[in-house]
Amino acid sequence: MIDEGKPIFVQIAEQIEDDIIDGVYPAETQVPSTNEFAAFYRINPATAGKGVNLLVDDGILYKKRGIGMFVSDGARERLVAKRRDAFSDEYLRPLLAEAAKLGIGAEQLTRMIQTAADERPATPHIQTTPTASPSKGVSA
Amino acid sequence: MSAAPAPTSIAPAVQVSGLTKRFGSFTAIDDVSVTMKPGRIHGLLGRNGAGKTTLMQLITGQDFATQGDIHVFGEKPTENPRVLQNVCFIKESQRYPEDFQPKHVLRSAPWFFENWDAEYAEQLVDEFRLPLNRRIKKLSRGQLSAIGVIVGLASRAPLTFFDEPYLGLDAVARQLFYDRLLEDFSEHPRTVVLSTHLIDEVANLLEHVIVIDQGRILMDEDAETLRTSATTVVGPRGAVDEFVRAREVLHRDGVGGLASVTVAGLSASDRSQAAAAGLELAPVSLQQLIVRKTDVRETGIEQTA
Numbered sequence: 385m386i387d388e389g390k391p392i393f394v395q396i397a398e399q400i401e402d403d404i405i406d407g408v409y410p411a412e413t414q415v416p417s418t419n420e421f422a423a424f425y426r427i428n429p430a431t432a433g434k435g436v437n438l439l440v441d442d443g444i445l446y447k448k449r450g451i452g453m454f455v456s457d458g459a460r461e462r463l464v465a466k467r468r469d470a471f472s473d474e475y476l477r478p479l480l481a482e483a484a485k486l487g488i489g490a491e492q493l494t495r496m497i498q499t500a501a502d503e504r505p506a507t508p509h510i511q512t513t514p515t516a517s518p519s520k521g522v523s524a
Numbered sequence: 525m526s527a528a529p530a531p532t533s534i535a536p537a538v539q540v541s542g543l544t545k546r547f548g549s550f551t552a553i554d555d556v557s558v559t560m561k562p563g564r565i566h567g568l569l570g571r572n573g574a575g576k577t578t579l580m581q582l583i584t585g586q587d588f589a590t591q592g593d594i595h596v597f598g599e600k601p602t603e604n605p606r607v608l609q610n611v612c613f614i615k616e617s618q619r620y621p622e623d624f625q626p627k628h629v630l631r632s633a634p635w636f637f638e639n640w641d642a643e644y645a646e647q648l649v650d651e652f653r654l655p656l657n658r659r660i661k662k663l664s665r666g667q668l669s670a671i672g673v674i675v676g677l678a679s680r681a682p683l684t685f686f687d688e689p690y691l692g693l694d695a696v697a698r699q700l701f702y703d704r705l706l707e708d709f710s711e712h713p714r715t716v717v718l719s720t721h722l723i724d725e726v727a728n729l730l731e732h733v734i735v736i737d738q739g740r741i742l743m744d745e746d747a748e749t750l751r752t753s754a755t756t757v758v759g760p761r762g763a764v765d766e767f768v769r770a771r772e773v774l775h776r777d778g779v780g781g782l783a784s785v786t787v788a789g790l791s792a793s794d795r796s797q798a799a800a801a802g803l804e805l806a807p808v809s810l811q812q813l814i815v816r817k818t819d820v821r822e823t824g825i826e827q828t829a
Contacts, residue, residue, distance in 0.1 A: 390807075391748050392728060419710035426702060427728045428565055429710045431748065481799070 392427055396435025401463050404444065404455055411457045415445060535598055537562040537683050537715040538583055543592035545578055552578040554739035556592070560715060560732070562682075565705075567730040567747070568719040571818050575739040576719045577615070580685050584613045596683065612637060612681035614672040616688040620660045626671055627656040630678075637679035644708075645678035651700055665692030673701050677708055685717045698722075702729060723811035727751075733810065737818045747810070754813050756786045759803035767798055774816045786816060 400415060409415050418436055422429040436453055439445040444459045483493050538560035545553040552575050560566055570576050581587045583594055585601030585608060594601055601607045620629065630649070634640040649656060652670040660668065669690050676686055690698050706729060709716060720726055733750055735743035743750065754774055757764055764783040775786040786808055790798070798805055808816075 391752055393748065419707075422710060423703070423707055425728075426706065428731045428747070429706070430564070430731045431728075434748075478799075485802075 392425075392431050393434035393438060396421060396425065396427070396432055397438040400435070400439060401444065401467075404460050405463050405467070407460070409455045411455050411459060413455055414451070415453050415455060417452055535562070536560060536595075537597060539593075539595040540579075540583065541593045543579075543582065543594060544590045545575075545582060545587070546590045552739055553582065553589075556736070556739070556741055558734055558741055558744060560717065560734075562715050563713040564731045565709060565716045565718060565729055567723070567726060567733045568717050568736065569721075569723055569733060569814055570736040570742070572721075574736045574818075576736055577687055579736065580613065580615075580687055580717065580719065584608075584611050584685060586613070609636070609638060610682045611685075612676055612679040612683070613685045614676040614687065614689050615685075616669075616672075616691055618668075618672055622661075624660045625657055626654055626660065626663075626667075629660075629671055629675065630656070633675055633679060637681055639680035639682075639712075641678050641680060645674055648674040648677060648704065651704075652697060666694060666697065667692075669693045670697065677704055680708070680712050680714065683715045683717075685719070687719045688721070689718075690720075690722075698725065702726065705729065723814060724809060727810040735814055735817065742817055743814075750810055750813060752807075753789045754786055754808040754816070755790050756784055756806040756808055757798060757803050758782065758784045758806060759801070763801050763803055767801055767803055774813075786812075 403409050418433040419429055421432040443456055445453045446456050448454055536559045541557045543553055543556045568576050582589055596607045599607050630645050654670045669692050672689050676684055730747040733745055733747050761781050761783040764785055768785045768787050772788040777784040
């Protein structure tokens, strides 16, 4: 689950962001503690704390003293907006670079995207996952 | 009766400066200065014979330095009970009295460690499946290592060293050790120093990494900083050479028209520049990085073993 090359704390922050976008942690719910994240991902607790603090600095999470970390109101909407801004750089450009390498033109690529989209079963916008906290058993 | 000075969170747990240890004409530790902050898990890494164990012996007051200063929780460690009762050193070659059984070790541990948690030790004995009533001489290598791991965890010493603690432990038992270490460290923060060759296995547990090579400190960095400090660039030889020209090259490899070159850290703009040039970027793990830095073939230092 943790891959090399990217700071682990950034990956922890992204993982929590993903879970907020997916609706695992709705607004005003508590997220697992730093120590729970550390144990689950098998990483140093300070590293996990750094990831959580990244989201606190961004206003995505906020701290309730003596209780824990909670998802801010409107966090999901802000994360979706941020990810949309990054979509072109992170997904479209690499896709186009690979397509160009293979001689796939923009028009053909558009058709391929349309075909793939048609084949894809309709999925609800927000996926709800039954567990609100990460469970053991997912391989690291 | 024991007025153990509570280690404050600001003072370093270990402070070593200008430390040298010679055995005859052999210099095992060569002018080493290093600081270990409290409440962190440190990795002390390096090749066989690099000086890891000697350094730990000096810090834990088991040997005298030829030169230099060592302070553990602000005091000199040698023959200093105030320091030693706060230190636990688990070593690969721990010896026990003749006819000792694991239960004798666990029974005597509280004499040395005031934070000893007997209940936790019992839980670990179950989990590691350690036979308590067998003579230690008759135990397997892995069971012997399990004793050390259990003592190291249950002692909850403010400064705990694990020197290759898991010889003979199978993968399940090692994972158990890592999980319990993280868990117990979270609940009872303390300063831990983990010395090991299994760098890949412990890389994510570490907050700080100290690499020692031929008695000298080679790296002394935040683990997170090291993780992203090197990148391997792969692609057509010409394009790779062009890209790495002005950079610090750690390693070079290639096959046919393909080159693979490891360089020191890249910025975000370096990365997009590489992508634009059609080059692939691969991360370098902590283990690979240390191999690159300590392999004499890489550094060009000729040496006969």
